[in-house]
Amino acid sequence: MKFSPLVDELIQSLKVLPGVGPKSAQRMAFQLLERQRSGGLKLGKALEAAMTDVGHCQSCRTFTEEQRCSICANPRRAEAGQLCVVESPADVLAIESSGHYSGQYFVLMGHLSPLDGIGPDDLGLDVLDERLASGDIKELILATNPTVEGEATAHYIADMAKAQRLTVSRIAHGVPVGGELEYVDGTTLALSFSGRQQV
Amino acid sequence: MKFSPLVDELIQSLKVLPGVGPKSAQRMAFQLLERQRSGGLKLGKALEAAMTDVGHCQSCRTFTEEQRCSICANPRRAEAGQLCVVESPADVLAIESSGHYSGQYFVLMGHLSPLDGIGPDDLGLDVLDERLASGDIKELILATNPTVEGEATAHYIADMAKAQRLTVSRIAHGVPVGGELEYVDGTTLALSFSGRQQV
Structure with a gap:
């Protein structure tokens, strides 16, 4: 037995999301149908708009629906x-x-x-x-x-x-701030030594 | 800095899904934009159709877009x-x-x-x-x-x-098939004893 066609289609479509398998897709579909109809509808519209209109910035290639993204369009940058x-x-x-x-x-x-x-x-x-x-x-x-x-x-x-x-x-490689030397891997430690700076 | 309006709207909307926080939503949005445009579009349409048209079966209350679900509509059942x-x-x-x-x-x-x-x-x-x-x-x-x-x-x-x-x-409560007695909790074991059947 399968669910009704529309519910089944929704579950199958949700599996396109990364990290979402059959069980999660089912749980998501039921959650949306039971408690989040308006949120689900909003998500549907946002998906259609983004998939259709979002392209790449002409100068930096990031995602944007404009020709140039906000950073590239800012002359100060x-x-x-x-x-x-x-x-x-x-x-x-x-x-x-x-x-x-x-x-x-x-x-x-x-x-x-x-x-x-x-x-x-x-x-x-x-x-x-x-x-x-x-x-x-x-x-x-x-x-x-x-x-x-x-x-x-x-x-x-x-x-x-x-x-x-x-x-x-x-950019510099080395020990991240807030970490403990004890738990830093050997390659990172080696890089932090070879990249040491005089103080 | 935020992303462009449409991308931002998509990321915010994805957070409606259960178990999806800001980081997962961002990852999902980028994955869809980069590699799964058609899948994302399909998901958008499936969401809109399901959120709008799926209701409850008149006799069993399960999700269906028909008046009665396929099981209730089957006279054999x-x-x-x-x-x-x-x-x-x-x-x-x-x-x-x-x-x-x-x-x-x-x-x-x-x-x-x-x-x-x-x-x-x-x-x-x-x-x-x-x-x-x-x-x-x-x-x-x-x-x-x-x-x-x-x-x-x-x-x-x-x-x-x-x-x-x-x-x-x-329905009977007891030790699930394929499990090991050692790892079954006390309440389940007690139920499986009180519900024992003569062989």
Whole structure:
């Protein structure tokens, strides 16, 4: 036995969400039907609007329904000539909430991964190369994730930027604030030693 | 900094789903925008259709967009005169997939819970009483959850059905198949002893 067609369709469709299997999808569907009809309707409309209208910012590739996102459209952010390369829009949010960076971003929407068939063009590195060649950028800050793929991507972009004779920097790796040395892994500790700064 | 209005609206709306907080909502939104546009659009349409059109079956109260659900509409299921009372549509699915029951259902959509203001009328017990009085039902099987509220609800309905001089039974509680006695709790073991059957 299955549920009625509409309920069944809803349960099947909910499984498209990451981390949602058959049981969770069922629980979500029933929760919405029982207690959250208006919220569910709002979610439906928000999904349709976002899936249809949200595209990528022409200059930084983050998600936006405008041609350029709010950061790229702000002339103040371009003053310092800094461009920070990150892997995802969520990274932009994390850096913005640190309140310490006031330059522009370039969002790769992933990292180089030859095994998955993700090459430089899929990350918009051609667009990035054009921006670097335009002469508006003075410093390129690489803030890709500290993973094997993230490091490889950072190296690739660093070579690209050096060919344009730009200043290239990589964000510091080391012991996170509030952590205890005892629980920090060996690679991070080694990096925090090799990256030590005189006080 | 926030995301663009449509993306932000999507993230906020996703938080209506049970078990989804701000971080999960963000991850879901980005996953849909990056890789599952068509799935997201389908989900949006499924949500709107279900939230608008799905109501309750007139005779068993389960979710359906028809007047009567597929089980209630099937005359064969009424032949035995059995009516099984469960708490939720998911319980109907669980019992159906056991393949052992071929009667009809009555879905309470919850359990008696005076502290939350859920009384007999909220569970449609007036509708159930009418069905019991109609004379089509010969046996009432109580399959509410083995929790305090579920047991209380079962007792209440049992009294109601006995007033109509119907056969009332409660599904057996005991050691689940495939489990090990060692790990079964005391109450379940006590119930499995008191409910022992001669072989």
